Amino acid sequence: SQTIHQWPATLVQPVGSPLSLECTVEGTSNPNLYWYRQAAGRGLQLLFYSVGIGQISSEVPQNLSASRPQDRQFILSSKKLLLSDSGFYLCAWKSSYEQYFGPGTRLTVT
Amino acid sequence: QKEVEQNSGPLSVPEGAIASLNCTYSDRVSQSFFWYRQYSGKSPELIMSIYSNGDKEDGRFTAQLNKASQYVSLLIRDSQPSDSATYLCAGWAIKAAGNKLTFGGGTRVLVKP
Numbered sequence: 001s002q003t004i005h006q007w008p009a010t011l012v013q014p015v016g017s018p019l020s021l022e023c024t025v026e027g028t029s030n031p032n033l034y035w036y037r038q039a040a041g042r043g044l045q046l047l048f049y050s051v052g053i054g055q056i057s058s059e060v061p062q063n064l065s066a067s068r069p070q071d072r073q074f075i076l077s078s079k080k081l082l083l084s085d086s087g088f089y090l091c092a093w094k095s096s097y098e099q100y101f102g103p104g105t106r107l108t109v110t
Numbered sequence: 111q112k113e114v115e116q117n118s119g120p121l122s123v124p125e126g127a128i129a130s131l132n133c134t135y136s137d138r139v140s141q142s143f144f145w146y147r148q149y150s151g152k153s154p155e156l157i158m159s160i161y162s163n164g165d166k167e168d169g170r171f172t173a174q175l176n177k178a179s180q181y182v183s184l185l186i187r188d189s190q191p192s193d194s195a196t197y198l199c200a201g202w203a204i205k206a207a208g209n210k211l212t213f214g215g216g217t218r219v220l221v222k223p
Contacts, residue, residue: 032209043215044154044198051209059210090153097142097161099200099211101153 002027004102006091012108019064019078021105023091026072032094033074035066036101039087050074081109113138116199116214125223129186133199133214136180143182145173146198148216154198158184189221 003026013019025031035047046059048066056066063082067075074091086109091102116133123129133143142161146154160166160173160182172185182201186193199214 034211044213046210049210057209088153094209094211098144098156098159100156101146104153106151 002093002095002100004091004093004100006089006102006105008105009103010106010108012110013081014110015083016080019076019081019085019107021076021089021091021107023074023076023102024072025074025093028072028093028095030071033068034092034094034099035074035076036090036092037087038090044090047076083109085109111136112214113203113212114199114201114214116197116217118215119218120220121217122220122222123189125189125191125221127189129189129193129219129221131184131186131197131199131217131219133182133184134180135182135199135201138204139201139212140204141175141177142202143173143175144200144211145171145182145184146200146213148196148198150195186219189219191221191223194219194221 005024032051034049036044037047038044049057050068053068064078089105092099113136145158147157148154158171158173160175163175163177166173170187174183196216196218198216200211203210203212
């Protein structure tokens, strides 16, 4: 069966520090992968998605970037965090027709 | 018009009653729909998928799709306090070749004992 992992589960970072969040999927090959952010009390905002290695589509211009160095690995990065980057970051993968979310990383920028 | 719209709620229902959630969608969304349940502080969990007109039942959940009227609904029978959560409706955005799921804002459901 397929499993999606995210780490870390929680993170507290100061403004201006770098960020690296990792997502890996097991039990499937060449999945579509997604990064979402959910601010407190808000809806899901799609940040990036990838249909294959090295293929990244950006949905929202901001100080975040994404990379997909391996088939089942998706990384979200930032060189300098802003207070507004705080939120719940969710990785997701798409099977044939359905999308499944990972457990998420809760990021607090102080 | 937003691609997928939901009433934000909260929808308050007594324990044991039927909770009825509705979602409308635009022509920019393909006609495969999904309901996710999200508990506070947790990630969304897929609970129902519906691909064709009509009803689909799974346990206490029934999803209904009406393509002519462009709405999707979720019924929760015999509501339990554990059903208290935010429910998200979603469909694949046509313009993104089915690669991007478009979500409604979610409906918060409160089941009162």
